Amino acid sequence: MADPMRIRVTEKDGLVTVRVLMSHEMETGLRKDTSGQVVPAHFIRNVTATCQGRTVLSAQWGTAVSKNPFLEFSFKGGKKGDKVVIAWEDNKGDKRSDEAVIG
Amino acid sequence: MKRSSVSLAVAGALALLPVAALPQSAVDEIAKYRQQLQDGNPAELWEARGEELWKQKRGPKNVSLEGCDLGKGAGVVKGAYAELPRYFADADRVMDLETRLVHCMVTQQGFSFADATRRPFGSGSSRSDFEALAAWITAESKGVKMNVALAHPKEKEAYQIGEKIFYFRGGSHDFACATCHGENGKRIRLQDLPNLTEQAGARLAYTTWPAYRVSQGELRTFQWRLNDCFRQQRFPELKFTSEASIALTTFLAHNANGAAFNAPAIKR
Amino acid sequence: MTPRQPFVLLFGALLLAGCATLSDEEASKRALEIMKASFAERGQAKLDRLEQDEAQKLCSKPPAQALPKDTAERIEKANLAAIRYPADGKLLGDWKSGERIAQSGVGMQYSDDPRQPAGANCYACHQLSKQEISFGTIGPSLYQYAKLRGSSAEIQRYTYGKIYNSNAFTACSNMPRFGHKGILTEQQVKDLTALLLDPESPVNK
Numbered sequence: 268m269a270d271p272m273r274i275r276v277t278e279k280d281g282l283v284t285v286r287v288l289m290s291h292e293m294e295t296g297l298r299k300d301t302s303g304q305v306v307p308a309h310f311i312r313n314v315t316a317t318c319q320g321r322t323v324l325s326a327q328w329g330t331a332v333s334k335n336p337f338l339e340f341s342f343k344g345g346k347k348g349d350k351v352v353i354a355w356e357d358n359k360g361d362k363r364s365d366e367a368v369i370g
Numbered sequence: 371m372k373r374s375s376v377s378l379a380v381a382g383a384l385a386l387l388p389v390a391a392l393p394q395s396a397v398d399e400i401a402k403y404r405q406q407l408q409d410g411n412p413a414e415l416w417e418a419r420g421e422e423l424w425k426q427k428r429g430p431k432n433v434s435l436e437g438c439d440l441g442k443g444a445g446v447v448k449g450a451y452a453e454l455p456r457y458f459a460d461a462d463r464v465m466d467l468e469t470r471l472v473h474c475m476v477t478q479q480g481f482s483f484a485d486a487t488r489r490p491f492g493s494g495s496s497r498s499d500f501e502a503l504a505a506w507i508t509a510e511s512k513g514v515k516m517n518v519a520l521a522h523p524k525e526k527e528a529y530q531i532g533e534k535i536f537y538f539r540g541g542s543h544d545f546a547c548a549t550c551h552g553e554n555g556k557r558i559r560l561q562d563l564p565n566l567t568e569q570a571g572a573r574l575a576y577t578t579w580p581a582y583r584v585s586q587g588e589l590r591t592f593q594w595r596l597n598d599c600f601r602q603q604r605f606p607e608l609k610f611t612s613e614a615s616i617a618l619t620t621f622l623a624h625n626a627n628g629a630a631f632n633a634p635a636i637k638r
Numbered sequence: 639m640t641p642r643q644p645f646v647l648l649f650g651a652l653l654l655a656g657c658a659t660l661s662d663e664e665a666s667k668r669a670l671e672i673m674k675a676s677f678a679e680r681g682q683a684k685l686d687r688l689e690q691d692e693a694q695k696l697c698s699k700p701p702a703q704a705l706p707k708d709t710a711e712r713i714e715k716a717n718l719a720a721i722r723y724p725a726d727g728k729l730l731g732d733w734k735s736g737e738r739i740a741q742s743g744v745g746m747q748y749s750d751d752p753r754q755p756a757g758a759n760c761y762a763c764h765q766l767s768k769q770e771i772s773f774g775t776i777g778p779s780l781y782q783y784a785k786l787r788g789s790s791a792e793i794q795r796y797t798y799g800k801i802y803n804s805n806a807f808t809a810c811s812n813m814p815r816f817g818h819k820g821i822l823t824e825q826q827v828k829d830l831t832a833l834l835l836d837p838e839s840p841v842n843k
Contacts, residue, residue: 270415270418270419271418273414273415273418286409286410288410288411288412288414288415290412290415292494292495292587333584334412334587335412335415335582335587337409337410337412338410339409339410392771393765393771393772393773396771396772523659526659527659527660527668530659530660530665531665531668531669531672533665533700534665534666534668534669534698535669535672535673537698537699537700538669538673538690538698539690539693539694539695539697539698539810540687540688540689540690540694541683541687541688541746542687542746542814542819542820542821543746543814543819543821544693544694544697544814544815544819545814546698548700548701549776549812550776552701553776555775556774556775556776557774557775557776558762558763558774558776559761559762559772559773559774560771560772560773563776567700567701600677601747601748601749602747604683604687604746604747605677605683605687605688606677606678606679606680606683606684606685606687606688606748607677607678607679607680607683607748608676608677609676609677609678612675612676612677613672613675613676614672614673614675614676614677615676617669617672
């Protein structure tokens with residue numbers, strides 16, 4: 268299983284801000300290693316964020332997103348104590364899901 | 371996504387400027403971009419791994435590193451990095467962080483020196499324990515004022531030797547550390563160079579290592595920084611935790627005294 | 639920019655901390671021993687890279703310990719005598735090739751392939767053409783080099799010589815001695831001379 272994400276969630280005046288740091292190689296498939304072999308593409312394809320089960324963000328990523336991606340977004344309708352879950356899936360079928368509580 | 375929109379903004383801003391102003395404004399725009407990268411520093415991923423490695427029972431003796439004395443007492447991590455390198459009586463020598471970690475891995479966890487130092491620097495999935503441990507241990511000194519005392523004669527000697535090495539002209543290109551780091555206001559291409567012979571430059575440079583090096587996609591330590599400088603100076607390879615690396619680190623860390631430690635940082 | 643604090647401050651701090659343990663000579667000797675034990679050969683970088691010639695030895699001092707005038711002159715004289723000018727007397731090569739050499743930063747590192755030509759990495763320290771904004775400031779700007787000083791035979795000889803061996807003109811120069819140390823070939827030095835002196839070169843436009 269991939270390394271855990273680091274998630275920080277804050278709420279102010281009804282606006283919830285989420286900051287997520289993901290651990291992922293985000294290999295484009297265009298690089299060659301020192302022996303001249305192409306390094307296979309390995310990147311996050313989908314990201315979903317839910318709050319109390321309600322989808323608040325849905326993203327389709329590609330090779331333009333850099334290694335160890337940092338994602339920041341905001342949404343309305345969350346309150347302190349709600350559970351935010353971030354999940355990603357990559358092109359090899361690896362998945363990772365982590366959660367945080369709105370503080 | 372955030373990063374690609376910044377680079378468009380940089381290109382846009384640069385296109386409107388007169389030619390003569392381009393290099394400095396490029397440097398300024400890059401500095402702004404780097405500021406924006408501070409939030410979401412991937413170094414935190416290494417910090418999390420480092421904390422785990424410190425607490426995990428490992429090695430032939432199956433003990434954790436929680437009994438390791440980094441200079442402020444066994445297991446005391448908070449503020450320890452700001453006082454390194456320092457003299458350790460149990461080894462009768464001056465040690466920097468990585469040298470001390472190797473010492474604890476060998477004497478407390480039972481690793482052989484060869485096994486402990488097998489991977490000083492990581493690359494992708496091939497990870498280095500030192501980079502993770504350094505990330506966490508140095509984070510525990512964030513905000514603490516650098517305080518590398520030169521109390522013991524061996525600490526004074528290490529500083530002197532470090533200074534000599536700093537000015538050593540050698541290799542095919544006649545480079546010394548001082549060639550690039552001995553004057554104010556200089557840069558290589560568009561990378562500003564800190565003047566390490568003066569307090570201001572030494573403080574700025576030393577307190578921002580280790581750092582997540584974006585171009586490498588890795589967390590890099592001060593041992594790595596010295597190693598990679600010497601490679602570019604066309605010297606042979608600086609050995610990991612060698613006497614020269616400890617002496618140079620002592621010289622530079624002491625020159626940074628008084629400044630608040632501010633790592634792990636993020637760099638290009 | 640913060641005001642410059644004299645180097646003396648740091649040296650003073652060391653003295654105040656208690657007597658320096660080693661004399662200056664002892665420290666130099668010990669540092670060399672430690673250096674030899676702290677480096678390992680790798681790739682094309684062998685341990686002989688740590689052996690200093692006279693200029694390197696004399697130039698390994700902090701700027702506060704300025705070189706006496708006669709020592710500086712001695713270094714310049716010795717290095718001037720060591721310059722090897724081309725046997726055919728032609729000092730100008732191809733500026734287009736020169737620009738590529740000026741842009742390239744590879745060569746002589748243990749990570750470099752010794753079979754590939756080295757670059758001079760001029761842009762690391764100097765401004766050259768107007769178009770290249772990614773340039774360093776360790777050395778002076780070379781933009782409009784020939785426009786400012788002409789390209790007489792004397793200038794050609796000086797320019798070739800400076801690239802070949804910088805210490806012939808400035809003892810302890812920060813600039814590598816590209817010809818003398820075998821970093822570049824004779825043709826490469828000619829190409830760089832052309833980059834600076836050819837009126838068609840972007841440096842002079």
